[in-house]
Amino acid sequence: MTTLKIKKSRKSEETAQLPRSLGGRIFGYTSLTILVIATLFPIYWMLRTALSTSKTLFSDPLSLLPVNFTWGGFGRVFGLLSEEAALAEGGSGASINFLQFFGNSMVVATVTTISQVFFSAAAAYAFSILKWRGRDKLFFLFLIAMTVPGIFLVLPNFLLIRDLGLLNTLLGIMLPGLLMSPFAIFFLRQFFLGTNLSIVEAARIDGANHFRIFRQIVVPMAWPQIITLFILQFIASWNDYLWPFYVGNGAPESTLLTVGLGVFKSQTPQGSPDWSGLMAGALVAAVPMILLMIIAGKKIVGSIQSSGVK
């Protein structure tokens, strides 16, 4: 019965039924075109603005091409221009080191994700392959944790990080996510549950302990899912704002890119924001995600689809 169902759904993927009427088809393809443009245009507009000269943006707001083309926006973002040169192009003249923020975000997202996925995988192994009393009750506790709204935990966790003396440090930002994420455990447990237990048993009989089975059998078999999870958690960590804002906003050494962008926007000594610089910064912050999409787009699309059905 199950196999039959899978076959059918495969078939429906291959043969999307086009509407019979010509009008229906025209409507469909027009909508699809509008959708793609509506999605990509704002991203293009970031690039167009980033390459324009901030001071003269008003002269041709409708131009599809950059107004008075310049790399200055990017220069200001990376602190490569002198203060006078930056001011001349319409920058705020404030020096913010985006390169440092970029590095901070990289460190936080990479370390958090690797550590979190590793420990979550270990826990997922215990919640799926191993059999012990209280297992499902404990897992239920993790499931409940998944439903607790973020803002509710931000307040007490902020106090905890403060008590530990870790405010305005990267460690303080990373700490709550280093050991686990309920979602990651839940996600991997689903896949580990599908592991062929006879292989595990055979390895046991051959004398392998569970650490070896975990490392050499279960993890390699779930590798695609682990990569998928890594990507999803990296995106989440890279895009996070509320937590790193209150924990790390106080010092440049602990300011993440998203937070720095917000600060950059509010620095508007000359009235209107430095739109070119701001868009250049926003684009720089978005580039890793766009690259990720280009490299692993198929995988990401597939994994988000599968997260929905299950």
Next chain:
Amino acid sequence: MAKQAVARKPARRSDFLTAIPFVLPALIGLTIFVLIPGIRGVYLAFTSYDVFTDPIFIGIDNFVKMFQDELFWNALAVTSEYVAINIGIQTVVSLFIAVLLHRFTRSTLIRGIVLMPYLISNVIVALVWYWLLDYNLGLVNSVIDFLGLSKFTFFSDMTAMPTIALINVWRHMGYTALLIFAGLQAIPEDVYAAASVDGAGEWRTFRSITLPLLRPVLAFVLVITITGSFQIFDTVAVTTGGGPINATRVFSLWIADKAWGDFNFGYASAISVFLMVLLSIIAFAQTKLLRASESDLER
């Protein structure tokens, strides 16, 4: 094969001792950063706490004060307005996109493009749209001006909340559409064939077959998008910062204001406890109402 293992080592039926090193790190993480803070958060809701001196237990005073606070009802109103606009439009648009993707293209590239905004952070999305919708220089108002119409203020006290709700529709519509799209693929082809033989038109087929069969997926999507939507923070913080006056002071932003603006952690905790209870009730009611876990396909 399980029997063999038992026969070999009859004394060790349970993997309890092995499980400890596997679960311990995650359990420590859960305890220190979820369970204990959770309890502390609930406790703080019953205290007066300015962060610098020790919390003082004051019973339910915070909650009494909260229900009399004008800003509480304001937060409830504007957050609800945001959720209603955001979820209402997003669900319809995403459903439409999902059907488009299902019917007109098999291209993963297009699905990837549609997903793109979701990968870009809230902060960046907010900044880009803040720029596009800027009153003086923004593209949208420039086009409106060019067409000879009068410019539109997108972030006034009346329009700011709907504008922010629509910005987030743009960010999430592709992601939500992909979730629904997966549900569409799970509907067997022969159901449509049967409808076609019976002479059902496009719209009739969609309403009587697609929608009902999609219900479990829609229910799942609604549960996660509504609870997420209630916690809106980033977009508001970056664009209006809660203003004009309090027109966009949603719950999360108000909580943050109380905690870090007024150093009133007790009151802020009370509000966040309320928000958590509210979200739990909504999620519970939804799963009951929509019978989320049942699928019509299985029967």
